[in-house]
Amino acid sequence: MILGIDVGGTHTDAVLLDNFQVKKKTKVPTNQRHLVSSLIGVMDDILRDEDLSALERVVFSTTLSTNAIVQGKTDRVGMIVASGPGLAPEDLRISEDMRFVSGYVSNRGIEVAPIKKGEVEEAAAGLKASGIAHLGVVCKFSTRNPAHENQIGELVRSGFRHVSLGHRMSGNLNFRRRIATTYLNASVHDLYSRFVDEILEFAARAGIKAPLYILKADGGTFEIRRSAEQPVQTILSGPAASVMGILSLADCAGADAVAVDMGGTTTDIALLADGVPLLEPLGVTIEGHRTLIRGLKTRSLGLGGDSRVRVDDGRLVIGPRREGPAAAFGGPWPTPTDAMIVLGLTRIGDAAKAQTAVAEIAGKLNLPVAEAARAIFEKTCRDIASAVDAMVEEVNNKPVYTIHELLEGKTLRPKRLFIVGGPAGAVASRLGELLGCEAVIPRDAEVANAYGAALARTTAEITLLAETERGSLTIAEEGLEVKIPAHFTRRDILRIGMERLRERARRLGAVEPDIETEIVEDQEFNMVRGFYATGKNIRLKAQVKPGLIAGFGKGGPRS
C-alpha cells in the first residue's frame, strides 16, 4: 500500500493505493494556520483500520515552505558572500543582513585570492550581534570549487543554529540565484525542521514503519530526514504534484500536451513535450526570487473558480485574488464558479445565490443574467487559453547554443489538454476548443495531486567538471574536489558520474528499481595555450529522471 497526501492551499487530499488502485480517497479543507495538523488528521483518518505493516511508502506534498516565503513568515537570515570581480555588490543585495568578504576563484575554479579569516569572523560576529541565528554562505563559482564556502562554513558554524552553503543547493552556475536559493533555504530551515519533527513523532507514535518522502518542485521525492537539510527544494511542489498526478492518471505518451490544474484560487499550467513535462531550465521563481531549485516549468495564473469577479470601467475583471468561496457557497462576491452554476455547467452549491451574485455583474454590464454568466465563463476560459499560448510561445523562442539545436530544434505544438481541479468539468471542452486541443479529464481527477505524490520516484542530479590541466575533478552538489590523472577521459567521468549519482540517489531515499538515470549535459572541450592543446575540460550533468515509481507506467519530466 502507498499513501499519498497533498496539503494544498484550499484542500488537503489523500489517496491510499493498493496495488496501484485507489482503495480510499479523501478531501478535507486545509487548516492554513497549522498545516501539519491537516496532514496528521488526514493520515490518521485514512490509515485507521488499515494494516500498517502493508504500507510501503508515504509521500507528502506540502505548501509549508512556499506559504512561509509568500507570506513573509520566514526567519531573518545573515549572508556572508564572497562576490569576487563582476557584478557590483549592490546589484547582488538581497537583504540588509548581507556582508561581503574577500576571496574568489576563477571561472575554472582556480583560487585567485584567498579568503581572509579575520574578515569572515568580523562579519559573522556583526550578524550574530544583531540577533541573527541563521546564516547563508555563498561564493562566486563555488560549484567549480567549493573550498571557500567550506572554509567560511567551518569558521562560522559554531556561532549559528544553522549554516546553509551555496554549492549544496545546486550544481548550476548562477551566483545571484545561488544567493537567493541559499537565503531562502536558511530562512525556512527552522520552520521546516519543526514540521519534519512533528511528522516523525506522529509516525513513530502511530507505528508507521514505511519510509516517508516529501515531494520536490521537480516532481521527484526525497526522504523526509534528508529534506530537512534542504527545505527550499520543497517550494512550489504543488504544481509538480498535479502534473505527476496527470502523468499517472492519464495516458500522456507520445504527444505534446498542456496540463492544467484549475483550483479555487489559481490555475497552474504545465507543458508536456512528447508526453514528458518540461522543466524550468535554471530554476523556479518564488516571490520575485529567482532560484536554482529545479522545478517543472509551470505558470500560475491568479484565476480560479473562486476568484472575485468585478466590473471595472465597464470591463470584466476576474481575479487575481480569492476573497472567500463562491457566492453559491456563501461567499461575498460573484465568481466564475457562480457563472458556471448559472449556465448549468455544474450542479453544486446554492443556485439561487449564484444567480443573485451574477445578476449584480449583469446590472453593471447592462446584460441579461445568462449573458453576463456567459461573458464571465468565456473570459475565464480565454484568460487561461492566452496564458497557455504565451507559455508555449516562450518555450518555442528559448535560446539555443549549438547549430544542431538551432536547426533541429523541436517546436512544441500541443494537441491534447489534460485538465484537473474543481472546475475542470465545466471548462474542459471550451478551453480545449480555444486551444485547438482534445480535452481530457483523467479519472480520480479530484485527488490527482495526492495520487501524483504517491507515485513520484526519488530524483537526484549531479554536476561534474574535470579539468585535466589542473588535475582536478569537481562534483558540485557533493562539495567535492578530487585529484585526477592527466589522461582522465570522458569515459572516466561517465563512470564516476554514474556511480556517484546512484549513490546520491540512494542516500536521498531512492530504491534500486527507480534509479533510471539520464545524461543531461555531456561536453568535452580542448584547453589550448597558444596553439597547443594542453588538456581537456570535460563536463557532465546527469540525473535520475523525475517520473513514476517502478511498476507503474512510463514517462517523466525533462529539461
Add this chain to the structure above:
Amino acid sequence: MTQRRKTGLVFFPAFDWAISPTHPEREERLLYTQDQVFEEGLLDFENIVEYKPGLATIEDINRIHICVPDARSVITESHLISAGGAITAAEKVLEGAVDNAFALVRPPGHHAMRVVHGARGFCNINIEAVMIEHIRRKYGHRRVAVIDTDCHHGDGTQDIYWHDPDTLCISIHQDGRTLYPGSGFPDEFGGPNALGTTINIPLPPETSDEGFLHVLEEVILPIVQEFKPDLVINSAGQDNHYTDPITNMRFSAQGYARLNERLKPDIAVLEGGYSIEGALPYVNVGIILAMAGLDYSHVREPDYDPGALRQSDEITRYIREMSKDVLELWKRRHTFKAEIVKGARYARRNRNIYYDTDGIREQQEETVRICNDCGGFIAVNSMASTGNRVYAVIIPSRSCDLCRLEGERHFHGVDKAKQGVHYLVLQDRDRDVYVVK
C-alpha cells in the same frame, strides 16, 4: 550610476563548429564567456533579454557580397546563424523591443570583403555588412556608423563600404606594420565618391586603455557626431586585450566597458578576441553591463594590474599627434575630391588580396563611376588562384539615374567569353536584385 537601458543579447557560441581543434576560432571560444555570463546571472536582469538567433538567407548574403562560385559554396550553417544572430540583434533594436543589443556570435566577419573566394582572417562573410543591408532593405535606408574596435584592421568592412557615402567606417587597430592584415593607415580614406567615410586609426603595439580612450574622445566621438548616423554599430573585437595570444596591445575589460559606455552603440557584434579564458569572459561581461547601464566598476580580470599595463609616454605623445592629424584630415575631406579625380569620369584601383585562412590569391580590378549624386556604380573584375573568374556590376543603394543607366548598360555589354570570366553578376542594391549570368 548611469541610466538603465534595455539590452538584447543574442548568444550563439556554436559549440559544434570550429576551423580546427586548436585554431583560435574553435568550439570553446565562448565557453568561459558563457560560464561567466551564466554565473553572474546577467540574463536574470529585467533589462537584459536573450533572443534566439535567426538564420540569415542566401539573399541576405547576395545583397552585399559577390561570392564565387556562389554563397552556398563559401559558407557553413554557422555563418548563416552568426549573421542571422546579428540580424536578430538589429531587428530587436529597430523594432523598439530593446534600446540596444549585443550579438555574441561566432564565426566573425570583418575581414570578409565585397568579393568572397574563401575565408580571410577566419571570416567568410561580413556579418555586420549582411546585417546592415538587411536593415536597410527591411526598415528603409539608414545612415550607419560602424566603429570597429577589433585589434585587426576591419579591412573587409572598409572594402565593402569604400564607395558608400552613407556608411561611416572607423577602424582602430594595432598598426598594420606589426599585425595582420597589414592595412588600415590614415591615408586609406574612402573612395573618390565617399572621401572621409573611411577612417583608420592605427595604434602602436602596447597601447593601453588610456590611448584608445583618448582616440575615442578626441577623434571617434567628434566624427560620429558630425556624421549624424541613424545607427551606431560596434564591431566589437576584443583582441586588444593584454592577454590576447595573437596581438600585442594592453587594453583591459574596464577600458572596453568604458569605451562602450561612451560610444553607446545601438548594436554591438562580436568580432575577434582569442584570449578565451583571460579576457573574453570579463570583457564581454563588462560590455553587457555597460550596454545595460549597470555598474561595471567591479569587473576585473584575475591578473589585472593597471600599473603593469600603463603605456609609455612616447606612445601617448604619438597617439596625441596622430589623433590631431586624423581629425584634421576629416575636417578637410571635402577638399580632396577634385585633386584626386582630376576630371576623370572613372576611378580605377588594382589590388592583390590574400585569403590567409584558405590560401587563395585574388587579383582584382575595381572601377567606380565618379558621381556627385550617389556612391557611383562599380565594376569589379576578379580572378582567383582557384581558377575562378568573376565580373560584377554593382548598382549602389539609392543610385542616381545616370549610374543606374550606365551600370545596366555596362552589365548588358559585357561579353563573358571575351572577358574570359566564368560568372557575370549584377548586384543591384537599390532594387535588391542579384543576377548571375
